[in-house]
Amino acid sequence: MEEEEQVTQENDEFEDEETSRELVVPGEVLTEDVQDFIPGRGTIFNKDKTKIISLHIGLKNINKNYINVIPLRGIYTPQPGDKIIAIVVDKNPVKYKCDINSKDFAQLKPRNTVKRMKSRIGKRNYEREELSTERFDIGDILIVKVLSADRLNKPELTTIGKYLGKKNGGIVISIDPPKIPRLIGRNGSMIKMLKNLTKCNIFVTQNGRIWIKGDNIAYERLLIEAIYKIEREAHTTGLTDRMQLFIENEKKNRGIE
Amino acid sequence: MVLLIKDEYPEKLFQENGKRLDGRDKKELRPIKMEVDILKNADGSAYIEWGNNKIFAAVFGPREVHPHHLSKPDRGVLRVFYRMATYSVFDRKRPAPGRREKEISMIIADCLEPVLFLELYPGTAFEIFIEVIDADGGTRCASTTVASLALADAGIPMKSLVTALAVGKIDGELVVDLSGIEDKAGEADLPIAITWFNDEISLLQFDGDMDLAELDTVLKDAKEAAEKIYEIQVNTLKDKYISIQKNIENEKGGED
Numbered sequence: 001m002e003e004e005e006q007v008t009q010e011n012d013e014f015e016d017e018e019t020s021r022e023l024v025v026p027g028e029v030l031t032e033d034v035q036d037f038i039p040g041r042g043t044i045f046n047k048d049k050t051k052i053i054s055l056h057i058g059l060k061n062i063n064k065n066y067i068n069v070i071p072l073r074g075i076y077t078p079q080p081g082d083k084i085i086a087i088v089v090d091k092n093p094v095k096y097k098c099d100i101n102s103k104d105f106a107q108l109k110p111r112n113t114v115k116r117m118k119s120r121i122g123k124r125n126y127e128r129e130e131l132s133t134e135r136f137d138i139g140d141i142l143i144v145k146v147l148s149a150d151r152l153n154k155p156e157l158t159t160i161g162k163y164l165g166k167k168n169g170g171i172v173i174s175i176d177p178p179k180i181p182r183l184i185g186r187n188g189s190m191i192k193m194l195k196n197l198t199k200c201n202i203f204v205t206q207n208g209r210i211w212i213k214g215d216n217i218a219y220e221r222l223l224i225e226a227i228y229k230i231e232r233e234a235h236t237t238g239l240t241d242r243m244q245l246f247i248e249n250e251k252k253n254r255g256i257e
Numbered sequence: 258m259v260l261l262i263k264d265e266y267p268e269k270l271f272q273e274n275g276k277r278l279d280g281r282d283k284k285e286l287r288p289i290k291m292e293v294d295i296l297k298n299a300d301g302s303a304y305i306e307w308g309n310n311k312i313f314a315a316v317f318g319p320r321e322v323h324p325h326h327l328s329k330p331d332r333g334v335l336r337v338f339y340r341m342a343t344y345s346v347f348d349r350k351r352p353a354p355g356r357r358e359k360e361i362s363m364i365i366a367d368c369l370e371p372v373l374f375l376e377l378y379p380g381t382a383f384e385i386f387i388e389v390i391d392a393d394g395g396t397r398c399a400s401t402t403v404a405s406l407a408l409a410d411a412g413i414p415m416k417s418l419v420t421a422l423a424v425g426k427i428d429g430e431l432v433v434d435l436s437g438i439e440d441k442a443g444e445a446d447l448p449i450a451i452t453w454f455n456d457e458i459s460l461l462q463f464d465g466d467m468d469l470a471e472l473d474t475v476l477k478d479a480k481e482a483a484e485k486i487y488e489i490q491v492n493t494l495k496d497k498y499i500s501i502q503k504n505i506e507n508e509k510g511g512e513d
Contacts, residue, residue, distance in 0.1 A: 021502075025494045026372075026409050027417025027453045044416065047455050055414040057494055072498065073301065073412025075319065103319040103381050152379060178412070236502050 021237060024054040030067050042069035059235060072235055076102050076177040076207040078149035085172060085209035086157060088140045091133045101207040104154050112158040141167055143203065170213035173224055175231040177208035182234040183227065190240050197247045198223045218256045222247065266442035270427045279436060286434045286482055291493040293410040301411025305403040308436060309393035312400055314407040319381035333378035337366040339400055341389040361397050368401060368450045368460035372416040394437035395423045398448050406490055418490050419459060420483045421450035424475045426467055431475050433482045449479050453487060
């Protein structure tokens with residue numbers, strides 16, 4: 001089964017090598033030149049609109065005349081259309097309650113877990129699957145898509161779609177959500193390199209959870225170590241080349257080829 | 258047998274050479290050491306050693322509020338739990354949270370709230386747990402300082418860091434950063450917290466007596482001293498990432 005990661009949005013911001021690697025902290029003044037620059041993501045004007053100030057601990061990035069701060073720590077905010085990994089934590093006859101590593105628990109309704117057939121007129125004995133929450137159990141790991149999410153209501157999920165549904169086998173690990181774009185790399189360069197070198201299937205999701213399945217446990221272990229190394233060194237430059245060297249060296253040391 | 262030990266304060270709080278009892282000048286701070294990201298299970302954490310004070314802070318959130326009736330439908334809530342260890346002071350401190358701890362928890366929450374965007378997280382709570390392991394005067398200021406570091410480390414959007422310190426008057430002289438004895442035996446004690454977004458004062462408590470002219474001077478001193486502490490806060494937050502970059506560069510240099 002070939003898994004292709006669908007997550008490509010946001011990655012050019014983090015991966016851009018031209019990004020200045022200047023670290024900023026909350027409250028640090030990014031610029032006092034308010035004529036030429038506009039506050040972008042993760043920034044704010046001060047009260048008199050004479051300075052632009054950072055809101056996060058992160059990396060300063062200038063895109064045209066927007067000043068952005070790319071955060072290094074933070075939480076995941078669900079967006080409609082995101083493919084994420086959810087864990088079923090509770091269920092009742094009406095819905096499942098899922099942990100999606102966000103501030104709210106998400107809900108998965110049974111009608112979003114069964115593919116609806118087109119109604120066949122004239123075939124009265126057509127058996128339609130009963131809508132109930134017996135499909136999944138508490139503790140199951142699902143790959144889901146976010147149907148709707150906003151600031152006030154609980155996010156709603158669906159398992160209908162390509163690659164979605166329950167996963168059998170494999171390992172799920174979790175890293176900081178803001179570092180996911182770095183793991184994917186520019187146009188997926190990092191993830192392609194990891195796949196080729198470790199011969200594992202990887203499914204990277206926006207909420208910081210990563211599903212891994214390989215033929216060999218030694219490769220899986222190496223890959224997990226590599227992912228944690230990427231997380232730790234996400235703010236440094238030349239990461240893809242360094243990781244390639246790291247994996248090749250480790251393969252020799254561990255005698256796996 | 259009941260052993261009674263009375264708290265005894267020295268008569269003079271200055272040495273003969275004009276320095277304070279611990280050898281500091283009037284506007285000198287105690288040695289400060291900070292660290293971030295030290296607790297694995299917290300979203301963000303920090304540790305401070307300020308003189309003899311040793312304090313941990315851990316931040317969780319945004320997450321569900323328990324008990325649920327405390328949640329607010331239009332904004333998040335900030336909850337602070339300031340606790341002192343039983344062995345942190347001279348007498349055994351009773352472990353149950355008392356009046357003093359509840360008050361300090363409240364003032365820390367009130368003075369950190371203006372820098373957070375609570376309206377973006379309705380129905381959730383940010384929780385800060387502050388554990389005082391060793392106490393020697395000025396724990397509420399040190400706790401505020403370390404709590405703002407832990408919030409920044411957790412990646413929560415903030416307008417700025419918050420820096421707090423105590424200033425006061427001992428033996429008729431205005432001094433900065435009171436220690437435990439100076440706090441108890443001195444004339445006036447004035448904890449103050451500054452948010453660097455627009456340079457606003459976020460906390461101002463006062464105990465003792467002082468005239469208005471002295472208050473103005475002491476507030477200026479406080480701001481000068483707070484700038485020094487702010488610099489340490491910023492460097493601590495950045496050092497975590499800069500040290501990783503430096504290690505990599507050193508490894509590269511070694512290979513070549």
